[in-house]
Amino acid sequence: MKSYKEMSKEELQAEREVLLKRVEEFRAMNLSLNMTRGKPAPDQLDMSNHMYDNLSDTGFKSEDGSDTRNYGVPTGLPEVKRLFADILRTSADHIYIGNGSSLNLMFDSIMRAMVFGEHDSPKPWSQVEGRKWLCPVPGYDRHFKVTETCGFELIPVPLKEDGPDMDIVEELVKDPLVLGMWNVPCYTNPDGYVYSEEVCKRLASMKTAAPDFRLYWDNAYCVHHLYNDEAKQGRLPDILGLCEEAGNPSRVYEFASTSKITFASAGISCIACNEENYKRAVKLIGVQTIGANKVNQLAHIRLIPDIDALKAHMSKHADKIRPKFELTLDILDKELTGTGAATWHKPLGGYFISVFTVPGTAKDVVARCNELGVAFTPAGATYPYGNDPDDSNIRVAPSFPTLEDINKAVEVFSVCVKLSAVEKFLSI
Amino acid sequence: MKSYKEMSKEELQAEREVLLKRVEEFRAMNLSLNMTRGKPAPDQLDMSNHMYDNLSDTGFKSEDGSDTRNYGVPTGLPEVKRLFADILRTSADHIYIGNGSSLNLMFDSIMRAMVFGEHDSPKPWSQVEGRKWLCPVPGYDRHFKVTETCGFELIPVPLKEDGPDMDIVEELVKDPLVLGMWNVPCYTNPDGYVYSEEVCKRLASMKTAAPDFRLYWDNAYCVHHLYNDEAKQGRLPDILGLCEEAGNPSRVYEFASTSKITFASAGISCIACNEENYKRAVKLIGVQTIGANKVNQLAHIRLIPDIDALKAHMSKHADKIRPKFELTLDILDKELTGTGAATWHKPLGGYFISVFTVPGTAKDVVARCNELGVAFTPAGATYPYGNDPDDSNIRVAPSFPTLEDINKAVEVFSVCVKLSAVEKFLSI
Numbered sequence: 001m002k003s004y005k006e007m008s009k010e011e012l013q014a015e016r017e018v019l020l021k022r023v024e025e026f027r028a029m030n031l032s033l034n035m036t037r038g039k040p041a042p043d044q045l046d047m048s049n050h051m052y053d054n055l056s057d058t059g060f061k062s063e064d065g066s067d068t069r070n071y072g073v074p075t076g077l078p079e080v081k082r083l084f085a086d087i088l089r090t091s092a093d094h095i096y097i098g099n100g101s102s103l104n105l106m107f108d109s110i111m112r113a114m115v116f117g118e119h120d121s122p123k124p125w126s127q128v129e130g131r132k133w134l135c136p137v138p139g140y141d142r143h144f145k146v147t148e149t150c151g152f153e154l155i156p157v158p159l160k161e162d163g164p165d166m167d168i169v170e171e172l173v174k175d176p177l178v179l180g181m182w183n184v185p186c187y188t189n190p191d192g193y194v195y196s197e198e199v200c201k202r203l204a205s206m207k208t209a210a211p212d213f214r215l216y217w218d219n220a221y222c223v224h225h226l227y228n229d230e231a232k233q234g235r236l237p238d239i240l241g242l243c244e245e246a247g248n249p250s251r252v253y254e255f256a257s258t259s260k261i262t263f264a265s266a267g268i269s270c271i272a273c274n275e276e277n278y279k280r281a282v283k284l285i286g287v288q289t290i291g292a293n294k295v296n297q298l299a300h301i302r303l304i305p306d307i308d309a310l311k312a313h314m315s316k317h318a319d320k321i322r323p324k325f326e327l328t329l330d331i332l333d334k335e336l337t338g339t340g341a342a343t344w345h346k347p348l349g350g351y352f353i354s355v356f357t358v359p360g361t362a363k364d365v366v367a368r369c370n371e372l373g374v375a376f377t378p379a380g381a382t383y384p385y386g387n388d389p390d391d392s393n394i395r396v397a398p399s400f401p402t403l404e405d406i407n408k409a410v411e412v413f414s415v416c417v418k419l420s421a422v423e424k425f426l427s428i
Numbered sequence: 429m430k431s432y433k434e435m436s437k438e439e440l441q442a443e444r445e446v447l448l449k450r451v452e453e454f455r456a457m458n459l460s461l462n463m464t465r466g467k468p469a470p471d472q473l474d475m476s477n478h479m480y481d482n483l484s485d486t487g488f489k490s491e492d493g494s495d496t497r498n499y500g501v502p503t504g505l506p507e508v509k510r511l512f513a514d515i516l517r518t519s520a521d522h523i524y525i526g527n528g529s530s531l532n533l534m535f536d537s538i539m540r541a542m543v544f545g546e547h548d549s550p551k552p553w554s555q556v557e558g559r560k561w562l563c564p565v566p567g568y569d570r571h572f573k574v575t576e577t578c579g580f581e582l583i584p585v586p587l588k589e590d591g592p593d594m595d596i597v598e599e600l601v602k603d604p605l606v607l608g609m610w611n612v613p614c615y616t617n618p619d620g621y622v623y624s625e626e627v628c629k630r631l632a633s634m635k636t637a638a639p640d641f642r643l644y645w646d647n648a649y650c651v652h653h654l655y656n657d658e659a660k661q662g663r664l665p666d667i668l669g670l671c672e673e674a675g676n677p678s679r680v681y682e683f684a685s686t687s688k689i690t691f692a693s694a695g696i697s698c699i700a701c702n703e704e705n706y707k708r709a710v711k712l713i714g715v716q717t718i719g720a721n722k723v724n725q726l727a728h729i730r731l732i733p734d735i736d737a738l739k740a741h742m743s744k745h746a747d748k749i750r751p752k753f754e755l756t757l758d759i760l761d762k763e764l765t766g767t768g769a770a771t772w773h774k775p776l777g778g779y780f781i782s783v784f785t786v787p788g789t790a791k792d793v794v795a796r797c798n799e800l801g802v803a804f805t806p807a808g809a810t811y812p813y814g815n816d817p818d819d820s821n822i823r824v825a826p827s828f829p830t831l832e833d834i835n836k837a838v839e840v841f842s843v844c845v846k847l848s849a850v851e852k853f854l855s856i
Contacts, residue, residue, distance in 0.1 A: 052480030295694035
């Protein structure tokens, strides 16, 4: 077919009529569908339902014999540290196990730096006037909100298929006010890109003006592959090891959680870092809390005792979630390929599909969908301050809805993308 | 018997010989006993073992039908808020439910004030040079450590049978650098005193120079009575209501947890406050985390569905823990009454017995006990900076050891208290 760009005004008008007719058909359906958040579906959650069933039979004891119900073992059960070390392909020496939300660990880590500084900080970050934070875009709105709330100026950095544009990053970190950078290195949120080894090495070895610059390495999806074929799975180098080798051992805090492995609201999480960062963090965390929920740690390790059990478990998640991604991509392909109304990358893991509409139309598309009863993440959410300068990116989250709902929602979405594009071209 | 003070040098020498002989008998026993921490005993923890057993049968749904396994309901399940409101005898309107550690909620609350200030703060607390915090003494070491770590000068305030010495408190809060005060108002840690209604009212209504002064009201033991006779139970007025009535509605953050109701490492906790504090806290907590573990909240409400169930549950705790307190108090009474070597208050709830030895001997007593294989909380721990100016207070924690262990440990303790006293009097 002809792309919209190549169409005459008359052809665009004709296409518009066709699309408007479809919109009216959708309206008559009184839809109420939701594609907003990267939530696991109930059948994924069901896989972990029996996690707690036999804890009482077996006396709530961890492998070292400690009673997980009582105080003690404040940094987490050793067997759980080992599992996370295997997940992150790093060592278990400096891993702290937290409660369900890894975002919570990130926020707290930045708050510690705000009030007390890092071990290599000239002063606490709250005293650094004009502090800045690098944000690969499109990215995760909750990350951006943390550093925005803590008074950082958010600096967008373009994200490419192999990770953030390193030529730009290397320039930006020459500014001593740039104190850190968000990263979702494996299956970026929302594009689903995987950082290349080259990009990881440049991040680990680049010269930063701030001595206390930190990479926040949110490995949220490192075992969340859509395909069981290992050749199709994203695989990252051990960033802690790379930073160590590059002579910047304190550069990175790495995070992970089981929010999308077991239960989104009731999982376990971790920070992994080098010895100096760990000592400082654990000392302050020791003032903050008597420790995270160890019974939940035990429940997790009973359900998923090791990395092989984890791989088997994640493969079942993939079987449930893959058809939803494939259906979404099929509809996008059928409806949009060739029109020039949108581009997208086909992710091999993670929880999102990132669609770039014709610039200047993303907000319009989301508004049209909402009006038809189909909720999408607000356009702009994937950019600092909710401001997508191109008004182009929309995050699609296919994990939670049923196939039937996806079928309808993505059709509605595609028609709205096209309609907005057609009207944009007509208005030029 | 004659008190040590009244004894002649010869009488003291004779007493010393008797005590030294007993010490040698203890030494021969090669004891290894621990009376350091207020930990629940295994048989107390066993009472909650079946909390998780039927969660999967009933679909993990809260009363409003939401799936506790997934994201959502970030401030906590409504039924759990109601339970905590009943525990605190306050309203459920402004309660946030956290994970297991209420200390964590306190630390985070102070960190928010440090970085962002309170809603009525002239500036963030981290920018208040020379900031101070009131600490009733003896008190809880972990409280003191939080404000010490956050750079507050800790100001001790004598604790009396009816609460902190309010004449002194009312003077101290005329200093605008005094930004807050720790309180364990019901069964103070370690003395087991209960704040009187009069003291609560004075705290609620006193004039503070700092507009953003905050009471941290750690109601850790408000349902932790040793006796089921209601006349013997500590009962506090609703401090939130008192502050509201006094025209200081934002003055207090109240905290509680189930650490000593269900599992010490795996409970749930809450902050209760007024609307303005709540709005500000929840907005920032919403940036910090996707919310606390709701499956655990559901497990708790299934085990303890309402305040009557809670009272029945706590009464069983009392039955297990009361004999340990009574045994401890009996031995102290038998060994020490009349000697003048120590004084103590007989608590009606909480987790501790606070013993005041002859001034200048507490460290010596704990060292002697340790040397005999009986561990006690380090002397001084109940004072800011670990510094008891009288070197007199020792916190005894009878909850965790068995009756048999308590029997021996408290005997050893009493003998060491007497020996240190005798030697002190001999040295004068």
